[in-house]
Amino acid sequence: MIDIQGLNFSYGSVSTLSGIDLQVSEGEFLGIVGPNAGGKSTLLKLMLGLLQPQSGQLRVLDRSPRAASRLLGYVQQHPSFPRDFPITVEQVVQLGRMGMHRNSRLLDALRLARMSSPDREAVRGALEEVEAVDIAKRQIGSLSGGQLQRVLLARALVGEPRILILDEPTANIDQRLEGEIFDLLKALNTRMTILVVSHDIAFISGYVSRVACLNRTLVCHRTDAIDGALIQRLYGEPMRLIAHTH
Numbered sequence: 001m002i003d004i005q006g007l008n009f010s011y012g013s014v015s016t017l018s019g020i021d022l023q024v025s026e027g028e029f030l031g032i033v034g035p036n037a038g039g040k041s042t043l044l045k046l047m048l049g050l051l052q053p054q055s056g057q058l059r060v061l062d063r064s065p066r067a068a069s070r071l072l073g074y075v076q077q078h079p080s081f082p083r084d085f086p087i088t089v090e091q092v093v094q095l096g097r098m099g100m101h102r103n104s105r106l107l108d109a110l111r112l113a114r115m116s117s118p119d120r121e122a123v124r125g126a127l128e129e130v131e132a133v134d135i136a137k138r139q140i141g142s143l144s145g146g147q148l149q150r151v152l153l154a155r156a157l158v159g160e161p162r163i164l165i166l167d168e169p170t171a172n173i174d175q176r177l178e179g180e181i182f183d184l185l186k187a188l189n190t191r192m193t194i195l196v197v198s199h200d201i202a203f204i205s206g207y208v209s210r211v212a213c214l215n216r217t218l219v220c221h222r223t224d225a226i227d228g229a230l231i232q233r234l235y236g237e238p239m240r241l242i243a244h245t246h
């Protein structure tokens with residue numbers, strides 16, 4: 001599904017990613033962890049074709065990331081629109097159907113676009129999947145953090161992606177909702193490949209099959225090989241491990 005070999009990327013003269021090798025198979029649920037500024041979001045943006053590597057190979061679904069972009073669903077770390085943007089939940093999800101993940105001329109596009117019947121069904125299906133049909137007509141500014149994350153997930157799902165890529169989808173929500181979102185991802189994983197960036201290595205270890213540790217360079221570990229010593233090496237300082245057994 002994803003094949004990265006010898007990839008290097010820098011913003012200007014600062015090396016951000018160095019010698020990255022990563023192969024992701026169909027049906028995998030891969031966690032990507034690492035310290036702040038380790039390059040996680042940058043790696044996702046390269047996979048999505050939003051950035052170009054300086055060197056190395058990067059193929060997604062056996063084509064260039066840009067050519068594959070319609071087959072990818074992306075949940076950004078920070079929504080691309082302000083919370084008070086005058087748009088309903090249904091319209092946000094509709095944008096995913098239109099392949100629009102940015103808010104440039106967003107409202108104009110929505111005014112022009114009449115939802116076809118298949119679009120309407122797809123939007124409803126995606127909202128059902130994330131259990132958000134009841135809030136379809138709400139303005140996004142009125143949603144809680146957890147509700148907003150579900151809606152952004154629905155936007156990523158509405159195009160029926162083959163690969164779902166999420167950048168810290170649970171950063172601003174409490175542990176109960178975090179568990180609900182990851183349970184949902186686990187269910188989605190039966191029909192799509194999933195890559196998720198997270199800071200919470202202990203929590204995601206209960207869900208993902210493999211963890212890619214990224215701190216400019218990348219090393220992959222099977223979930224059962226992760227322990228405190230490995231986490232300390234990765235983060236470069238003592239870390240507190242908190243068990244989530246509830």
Ligand SMILES: Nc1ncnc2c1ncn2[C@@H]1O[C@H](COP(=O)(O)OP(=O)(O)OP(=O)(O)O)[C@@H](O)[C@H]1O
Pocket residue numbers: 011016034035036037038039040041042043
């Ligand atoms: N557009 C940009 N221009 C210049 N430098 C950038 C840009 N975007 C990110 N960087 C830098 O690249 C490095 C990696 O950033 P990135 O956002 O990929 O890290 P991250 O692992 O996702 O961090 P976090 O966990 O804090 O979200 C950081 O030093 C960051 O400041």
